[in-house]
Amino acid sequence: MWADMAADTRIRRTGLLERYHATRNFLGLDSCVAASAKYSTEDRRPLTKDILFPALRQVIKTHPPLCVGLANESSSTAAFTRLHTIDLSRIVQFRDNDSLRDALESQLAEGFDTDADLPLWRIQVLGDNTVIFAIYHIIGDGLSTIAFHASLLRALRDVPAGDASPLVQTPNTILLSPPIEDVTSVRPSLSTIFDEVYRLFAPKYLSSDRKAWSGNPVPMGVNGSLRTNVRLMSFPAHEVTAFCTMCQTHRTTVTAAFYVLTVATLSRMLAGDPRYDAISSTVAISLRGAAGIPKDAICDYVSAHRTYPPADPRFSWPAAAHHAAKLRTQKSKARENIGMLRFLLGQYVPFFRSHLGRKRASGFVLSNLGRFDASAVEGTWNIVNTVFAQCDVVVGAAFKMNVVCDPTGALNIALTWGEHSIESDFVESFLSRFQDAFRGLLV
Known part of the structure; x- marks a missing residue:
């Protein structure tokens, strides 16, 4: 394959975590990570091609991962390649509808065709100026979606409108961030290796997750299983400020408090x-700090921390403080999860297929992107709402709680789940109970 490829198109091979995400894509187990942002001006200007395309050209030239494709996706020689030209008309859609939920569900049901000579991202613009950015997980994690919108906001403010040409010439030299294992140690400790071996081979009656809730089992096949359901929930800025103050008082974080609140809510439902x-619970952990990568970069530097907290219907601030301390220590240890991928010896496909028909590893995954800082500026473009969502509904957790605080101070949650992973009425009940429990803490 490489003999047929122009010398200046190949950039580098995929790393451990990148191959993990590539395998999920070509097996039809995952689609994308997506984040929406609603852009507005005081005069309610529509976000048209002559405004958006010049800004996108600037963003593309700022972020090298937006300029690449993927060759040999299903092979051990999979590698990133430079796209010399990007045709925005093929990856940017303008739709009149304003249903964010429907649009997110549509995006999360669609993976990426790496044979199509297209970049590994796409955009949908809704009638109310909401821009949905969907990215292949191999080049971007959740924080990458926010980095994109921050760059687009700067470009909309700085780049003159007028040139609606869809063709973008990429830079002659594309430098990607190295794979995570090249910039920080991911070598697993002996205890991590032992824990994983024990989890795989211990008798079922001794396993940690034997009586841990994790939703429905993984389906036996993947055909048609990628459909992702989305439900949106938002808390206004004044409630978020009050909750953050309570978290600080109790020496915990919003992520840890939401984790304990989610466990308590599920415990009441399963009583x-x-x-x-x-x-069975998982919290996503960014590895950018460990790798020395800034928040405004587009890259795939993420891991997770899994636990099996006892079912307890009571919310406890001390428990939230304890989990916050635990998560701080995991910022370093979570790297070892990526190092464990070496033990697959390249057998990613059998690894994922071995999950089919079995108990799910997690009941929920909590991913909190934190506060999207974008100060409002009079007389120009601003962002007034952001939502973050992701797929991985076939072999992933029963549901995902995706959290981001937008520039207005409101906290927005997108719950995502698959049609086989959990029942819709269970999710609806969880949302209602979680919302009541959150507001109950503010009383």
């Missing part, structure tokens, strides 16, 4: 069910 005495 009386003898099958469960714990909740």
